[in-house]
Amino acid sequence: MLKVEDLNVYYGNIHALKGVSLEINEGEIVTLIGANGAGKSTLLKTISGLLKPKQGKIIFEGKSITAKAAQTIVKQGISHVPEGRRVFANMTVEENLQLGAYLRKDKKGIKQDMEMVYDLFPRLLERLKQQAGTLSGGEQQMLAMGRALMAKPRLLLLDEPSMGLAPLLVKTIFRIIEEINVTGTTVLLVEQNANLALSIADRAYVVETGRIVLSGNAEELTSSEKVKMAYLGGN
């Protein structure tokens, strides 16, 4: 479904991604793990068009989306939930969701998807008229995900959805990720909480200083000594 080949990305003269290649198949949950500053967020941003690669190709469903503008990529069916939630704080929950469907014209479909989002996140329905900035961290994360779903993506990019969330919320969020996936959305998930990420993922890639150093199916990696040492802590 998504194919990334030999991607090189720079911030000024900082070489953040050094020849990254990966692949995601329809219906999968794929996770990227790696230390702080490894380049995970950079990769997601490049896929969603926020950053332009210096070199390399990104192919989505057979079509090249390399260096396309972010809004065209959204249209193609990729939604990105950025690190740190980034909800529009001075707008209501409802307006945030409407913005998610910014490019869509099918009023009926939008309405249906709205209902679908409310089903997934009943909390949001309760808070429809509340300013997004006043939501708790977990609620904001739900909103960010709901908003991304409003674009009706076939591929959802999630950047550290558990960051700063209480354990209870982390669980809820991960449950929802699985639900979303079951309803037919492919997911690329970036997580620091590697244990948890691997527990719901089909496959995983390990990123270190801008390179993919390891990949494989989730169970394999969970039991890999190297990964345990580096990312999963002592336990």
Added chain:
Amino acid sequence: MEIIQQLVNGISLGSIYALIALGYTMVYGIVKLINFAHGDVFMVGSFVGFYSITFLHLSFFPALILSMVACALFGVLIERIAYKPLRNATRIAALITAIGVSLLIENGMIFFRGAQLEAYPNDILPTNKINLLGVTVESKSLLILGVSVALMIILQFVVHKTKIGKAMRAVSHDAEAAKLMGINVNNTISATFAIGSSLAGAAGVIFGTYYYKIEPLMGVIPGLKAFVAAVLGGIGIIPGAMVGGLLLGVIESLVSAAGGSLWRDGVAFIVLILILIFMPQGIFGKNKREKV
């Protein structure tokens, strides 16, 4: 009676401040840039209106529309050339560029047509005086107030109820996240400048018909006053600009009415500073404490 007359004077003056302030506040609200060139766009608008009335023999409303369109294009041009490359630079760099653009427009205008003033024809609008219990209200004053209020309502509607308005607000809060919604950030910002600048254009033409005299540096003081008005009302807030403008106009009139015309601007700035000290976000601004 005199006091009512003075209020009427103040409201007319204030409506013009408000009209300029609306554009100021709009641009600031979305891109957080103090667009010092806004007053000069107002000046350009005034000249476009003047030329379309004297050379193209247009009447008031067509001239107004023409000037609004011209200013919209001009505003977009300025944004694309001078501000867009600096979108990721520091705020102060953008501010200095805005000052540069302001100087360029003023002096470019002087370069091309000279510094001499021009006077709007006296008969563009019928000057009817309405006498109410000794208070003279010119029909023009009513028109100005009407146009300002109407434009404010339209603007408020556009920003809060339309799709492009939502896009603007989204961009203002987080441009990158807005991109992820499929919003074309560049176009949205251009639209903001187009709308803001067209308001300045409208203000320019109205100013010309009300005060007659126009010249290349005419935008400096009203631009500054309008900015003050926008800050008074809470910068970025559309009704705030309106209220701030009217308030400033009325304050100035009352100070002059009390015989303090030489202190008029001084009092305006003192009010500004006092309001900022006691309501740091302006009258309508929400007091946002920085969340730590």
Added chain:
Amino acid sequence: METHTPLLKVDQVGIRFGGLKAVADVNMKLYPGELVGLIGPNGAGKTTFFNLLTGVYVPTDGKIFFKGENIRKQPPYKITKKGISRTFQNIRLFEELSVIDNVKVAYHSLAKHSILSSILRLPNHFSGEKEMEEKALEFLKLFNLDQFRDDKAKNLPYGQQRRLEIARALAANPELLLLDEPAAGMNPKETAQLMDLIAFIREKFNLTVLLIEHDMSLVMGVCERIYVLDHGQLIAHGTPEEIRNHPKVIEAYLGEEVS
């Protein structure tokens, strides 16, 4: 432990933002040398509570005693000088300053040379600056940050920035250190390293530590006592074991199957 006088005593403290009671009627006692956790759902008021302790916000009600003195209404810099120092949930370094200068800023209150002697470059300016430089460098070595001494803080990798923030907070010479989610954005391995670091500094500097964290492995692993906030109110308080099994905490925060 209950025998000594508490280092920090928080008495019915609360703050309101408009209609919202972000923190309400909180009582807390911290004794010298303790390592205490503060947990609770997002938006419970934990960070706000830190802001109250450090004077960033002035409590609308209640009293805060530090070493027996009521510090409510004191400005933050005075509170810091009295011995409470903190890190921030979102890292707040002096980005354009070098790593060593970040630490020197925290030493500022120890400076013996006045503005005038700096301007006139009197001998005591040089000796004062030299002393600060030496102290700061010593500190950086302790945190393994000396290799970065002249780099701008913003150019450090994220993990090192967190470290630097802790180092900077310690340079202000606190008796009570407040850490706000120090492990946020760290993977389990890094979190484990952080736990060691916290234990180490507590020993070394003879500190009392209050720690906000969502990572239960960290909180349960190092804290001796834990307070739980929800909707601005304390809902529980006890040892890690007690908290883990506290029904209210499970309901509001931990969720059913606690690992």
Added chain:
Amino acid sequence: ALLSGCGSSDSAGSNASDELLIGANLELTGGVASYGQSIYEGANLAFKEINEKGINGKKLKFVKYDNKSTAEEAMNGALKLINQDKVLAIIGSATSTNTLAQVELANKNKVPIITATGTSPEVTVTKGKLNEYVFRTCFIDPFQGTVAANFSTKNLSAKTAAIYIDNSSDYSKGLAASFKESFEANGGSVVTEEAYLQKDTDFRATLTRIKSKQPDFIYIPGYYEEVGLIVKQARELGIDVPLMGADGWDSPKLLEIAGADALTKTFITNHYSSGDPDVKIQSFVEAFQKEYKGKKPDAFAALGYDTAYFLAEAIKNAGEEVTSEKIQQALAETKNLQLVSGTFTIDENHNPIKSATILRYEKGEQVFETKVNP
């Protein structure tokens, strides 16, 4: 670059060549540009005529500097003209304030400055002390103000007056003072004195205040840019008493701004009238119109023209070896020189003694009303 910039004009006094450098430091742009441009046009015409014959075999060369209607720039201009261009004399700025800014430079460097139109007495005599190197071609304000006061009491039978002053201008303040003195001496009373500042655009509030005092007459000694707006706004507010001003009103821009209707029942004191049948005046008007495509010379053009001749005469009398000092002497000694705006005899305060003209606006045209001798 700094040092090379000055090497070029090192030939001091420039009497080495057969060109005599004369500076012009004028309001060519900015708030009162109309004055400076008129003076320049007048002087330029005179220079052309003078250079046809030459002065003692030499020609005059004009170095012009635009002071943008500000005192700061006027000072800079004098500094540059004197030190860098090394001119022999300067035709100073149009307004009193801008000329005053150059007074100390003129005295210190001993380079004469002649203002064509700076009417404030302070220009030549500052704080009771004569400025040796400063001269003027026009009458002074105490005279102008008195003429206006007498006219308003006698011809307009005004008993009460309001004065509306441009507080940024020494000229306006001086005129107001002398008007008030004479008006009160004539038995009238000044009901209110109000003030504005240059660049103001909204005068309605103050005019409303003046209106409520119900004066018979309003004296507005300002410059055309603001006066145009004041007259217009006063009429719009329903103030229909006679309005009067001084030479500062004389600009075609006044009519454009205020419009012909608003200008009915307004009067000014001025230096001359292009409608005056005097032959000297008419031949000047003709020459001017020929040079400038039919444009009518206003009073400032006439004074600019006269200033150039005044200066040329002094240069001629200064002899072969012209220096700034000699020109100064010759200027001070000028007697009975017949020029367009009158006969020049320079008094001990460096002022010529001249008559004033009163003009009335009718359908936008200036109409000659009377001439008043000192």
Added chain:
Amino acid sequence: MIKLKQTKGFWLSILFAFALFTIVQIVISSALINFYIVNIIMTMGIYIILAVSLHLIIGITGQFSIGHAGFLAVGAYTSAVFTMKLGQPLLIGLIAGGLAAAIAGMLIGIPSLRLKGDYLAIATLGFGEIVRITFFNIDYIGGPSGMMVSQLTTWPWVFGCMLLTILVIRNFTNSTHGRACISVREDEIAADAMGINTTYYKVVAFLIGSFFAGVGGALWAHNFYIIQPSQFGFLKSFDILIFVVLGGLGSMSGAVIAAILLTLVSMLLTEYPETRMVIYSLILIITMLYRPRGLLGTKEVTSLFTNRRNKKGGPKDGNTHTVA
């Protein structure tokens, strides 16, 4: 070692300064250049004083003040009153001008304790205008038409004040007090939490900055024969602001260089009055577009010559610590 290095640099710069002074003085007294040029050189010096003083407030302490012309005006008028009305010598005028401006600086420092960013900017701009309007209305000093002031400013005065300004502000900046100011600029809340009395340092920065602006104003007044309130409008504040930003916010040598360059540009352009301001504004815009962080960024000129301590262990590629 640091001390040694610093003192060495110190003596070097003193030597350089002395040389500069003497050369210019010789050129002036041997009449190689005329007074117009001398005046421009002095203007340049005054602008340097103004730029450096604003640099302390904006560049170092991060207080976005755009009312600097207000301090300039206070200094100019106060000193002119002392010399012209009270018959005091220039030195007294300079000191009085500086002190009066410093008091004004305290006053404006106070609202700055509550306001931030653009709001502070507009408040300071308003303050500058209030100062101007106040002078407009004081007849004792000539009201709007201003005050004649004798030309007393000479190159040694300008140079001395300039050197003093640079030394004081440099010494202040390169000390724990300067670092405290920078920490306020970088993050006020964190500075507070590190025990920095942010209020105090903001006021100190305003105080020192406005003192020197006042001294600059005093020199200004005695260099231009006439002072009028209209000279001190917000456009003058912008001019000074432009020096500071164009040079590179936070770089003192940048501010100095920008002041010199822009005065030169402005002088050279007087030959082309019609296009002067057009070119000036274009230069401004183009510089900002191509160097948005100013000519020098935050660096100082000296750092271009001296090799900073060797750059080993730069963090750019250094994620090595995380993964074994």
